Amino acid sequence: MPVVEYAGSSIEVNDEGFLVDSSQWTPEVAEAIATGNGIDELNDQHWKVITFCREDAAKQGTPPGLRRISKNSGVNMKELYQLFPKGPGKLAAMVSGLPKPQGCI
Amino acid sequence: MKNFVILGAGTAGTTVANMLRRKLPSDWSLKIIDPDTDHLFQPDLIFIPFEMQTPEKTIRPRKGTLGKGIEWIQRPVQRVDADKNQVILDGDERVPYDLLVIATGSHIRPEETPGLLGDEWQKSIFDFYTLEGSVALRDALKKFEGGRVVVNTVEMPIKCPVAPLEITFLAESFFTEKGIRDNVELTYVTPLDGAFTKPIAAKALGGILDDRDIKVEAEYNASEVDVDRKVLRSYDERDIPFDMLITIPTHMGAGFIEESGLGDELAFIPTHRHSLIADNHDNIFVLGDATDLPTSKAGSVAHFQAEVVVDNVMHLIKGESPKAVFDGHANCFIESGYGRAMLIDFNYDQEPLPGVYPLPTVGPFPLLKESRFNHWGKLMFRHVYWHALLPGHPIPVPNHMSMVGKKRPGKLTTDAELAS
Numbered sequence: 001m002p003v004v005e006y007a008g009s010s011i012e013v014n015d016e017g018f019l020v021d022s023s024q025w026t027p028e029v030a031e032a033i034a035t036g037n038g039i040d041e042l043n044d045q046h047w048k049v050i051t052f053c054r055e056d057a058a059k060q061g062t063p064p065g066l067r068r069i070s071k072n073s074g075v076n077m078k079e080l081y082q083l084f085p086k087g088p089g090k091l092a093a094m095v096s097g098l099p100k101p102q103g104c105i
Numbered sequence: 106m107k108n109f110v111i112l113g114a115g116t117a118g119t120t121v122a123n124m125l126r127r128k129l130p131s132d133w134s135l136k137i138i139d140p141d142t143d144h145l146f147q148p149d150l151i152f153i154p155f156e157m158q159t160p161e162k163t164i165r166p167r168k169g170t171l172g173k174g175i176e177w178i179q180r181p182v183q184r185v186d187a188d189k190n191q192v193i194l195d196g197d198e199r200v201p202y203d204l205l206v207i208a209t210g211s212h213i214r215p216e217e218t219p220g221l222l223g224d225e226w227q228k229s230i231f232d233f234y235t236l237e238g239s240v241a242l243r244d245a246l247k248k249f250e251g252g253r254v255v256v257n258t259v260e261m262p263i264k265c266p267v268a269p270l271e272i273t274f275l276a277e278s279f280f281t282e283k284g285i286r287d288n289v290e291l292t293y294v295t296p297l298d299g300a301f302t303k304p305i306a307a308k309a310l311g312g313i314l315d316d317r318d319i320k321v322e323a324e325y326n327a328s329e330v331d332v333d334r335k336v337l338r339s340y341d342e343r344d345i346p347f348d349m350l351i352t353i354p355t356h357m358g359a360g361f362i363e364e365s366g367l368g369d370e371l372a373f374i375p376t377h378r379h380s381l382i383a384d385n386h387d388n389i390f391v392l393g394d395a396t397d398l399p400t401s402k403a404g405s406v407a408h409f410q411a412e413v414v415v416d417n418v419m420h421l422i423k424g425e426s427p428k429a430v431f432d433g434h435a436n437c438f439i440e441s442g443y444g445r446a447m448l449i450d451f452n453y454d455q456e457p458l459p460g461v462y463p464l465p466t467v468g469p470f471p472l473l474k475e476s477r478f479n480h481w482g483k484l485m486f487r488h489v490y491w492h493a494l495l496p497g498h499p500i501p502v503p504n505h506m507s508m509v510g511k512k513r514p515g516k517l518t519t520d521a522e523l524a525s
């Protein structure tokens with residue numbers, strides 16, 4: 001597994017850049033992942049999403065889907081796409097230090 | 106007299122009822138509530154469009170599926186009052202319960218996506234998750250001579266998450282056999298980041314769509330259909346034109362779950378992942394497609410869960426704590442066209458691996474790979490479903506997922522071995 005330097009510490013990530021161990025996540029790690037993926041700066045709206053994703057995943061055992069995020073974080077679908085361009089489900093999970101949203105196969 | 110009440114007489118509810126009727130002590134009554142006259146074998150919905158099965162053979166009268174000692178109330182549930190331990194039917198009739206099982210499944214909600222239910226519904230836009238949808242698609246495919254065919258999953262979770270892939274493979278093979286494959290552009294459109302998202306499956310099967318010239322549009326979240334232009338739209342404004350759209354619409358739990366305040370934003374019920382007891386109510390069990398659990402919504406899962414629910418019900422009735430544990434076990438045959446199918450077996454923690462199932466070395470079903478055996482297995486499942494699973498008879502496969510017979514591709518396994 002590749003190891004990357006994020007915010008001064010060495011963090012293990014998988015081939016796609018998702019943290020291998022979610023407990024290694026810190027807000028600084030989130031900032032670093034974000035800048036590496038085309039997000040200039042994490043603003044309050046980003047943090048609403050990240051906070052919800054982390055809390056929800058801790059309960060559910062899986063990263064939340066987009067509808068779940070938009071219904072519960074106070075950030076609507078259109079804005080999710082502005083905040084986390086291209087694939088907000090995947091990118092929000094990555095920045096939140098969670099595994100990639102997956103199907104069963 | 107104590108009351109045991111089950112909501113929904115589909116795969117899960119029927120199995121639990123038939124298992125419990127032989128086990129409940131005599132001072133318990135057993136009721137099941139479901140408005141539908143017939144029981145539909147849903148896995149056959151993928152075969153009807155291609156005339157590989159007839160609609161008549163996919164349904165049986167529900168009456169015959171419920172054994173002696175089960176009282177069937179043929180009415181829809183309106184609400185559950187969990188504080189009073191009552192199920193509310195139309196006309197405010199109340200059915201009291203001591204223990205309740207909710208097994209009312211997962212249902213498509215095309216109205217959640219603007220344009221789906223417009224003028225093109227069942228003309229050029231089809232679902233195959235309902236009997237009517239599947240039959241309408243069959244009739245359209247009979248007349249279809251070519252064009253852009255788009256298969257789109259609107260959002261996750263859906264029941265039988267492999268069905269969109271299966272319908273795509275079966276369509277591809279159908280067009281080829283009909284001799285019109287060259288006139289068809291086939292696109293698989295998914296909100297996930299690919300057709301295969303688990304690393305080992307992606308490696309073993311990733312090439313199969315390319316080989317069959319099926320295009321993939323990934324990370325696509327459909328927002329609406331422009332009916333006049335026949336275009337599917339996403340939130341990030343990617344337009345996909347179609348001549349035939351096969352949609353897997355948003356799924357939600359039954360309407361009364363919203364009314365009762367029991368569900369999440371998709372009306373799936375927060376459920377303990379191992380005991381299958383509802384998170385906020387310790388006399389309610391939830392199983393099958395109605396839960397919010399991170400495993401597949403599949404008939405095989407409903408079966409494994411039924412065994413766990415029945416064990417835990419019996420523990421509770423004896424005044425013990427619920428000891429049985431569900432591990433997320435699922436297995437699914439995946440039709441891949443041309444008379445073949447694949448098979449996957451997995452749980453909460455273990456992704457699908459190659460190998461054989463259910464017995465080491467002898468199988469006979471190969472995992473994560475196409476074979477005729479698996480296709481026969483899938484067809485054989487019809488028989489198992491009506492004659493063993495629904496009646497609640499034991500089925501000779503282990504409840505918990507086993508690693509026996511599986512191979513984890515490690516450093517010593519080459520790609521060629523994995524593909525062979």
Ligand SMILES: Cc1cc2nc3c(=O)[nH]c(=O)nc-3n(C[C@H](O)[C@H](O)[C@H](O)COP(=O)(O)OP(=O)(O)OC[C@H]3O[C@@H](n4cnc5c(N)ncnc54)[C@H](O)[C@@H]3O)c2cc1C
Pocket residue numbers: 112113114115116117118138139140141146147148149150151180181182183208209210211233234264265268359360361392393394395402403404405406407436437438
């Ligand atoms: C196209 C397709 C292909 C599939 N292929 C496979 C496969 O190959 N293998 C596999 O394992 N699984 C497959 N499945 C999934 C499988 O059919 C389901 O996972 C399984 O039926 C779930 O059982 P259930 O009891 O939770 O829900 P269901 O069997 O759907 O039963 C729910 C019941 O609840 C009742 N109900 C709903 N609302 C109310 C109400 N308000 N009051 C009272 N009753 C109500 C309904 O009438 C229904 O009878 C497939 C499904 C589809 C749609």
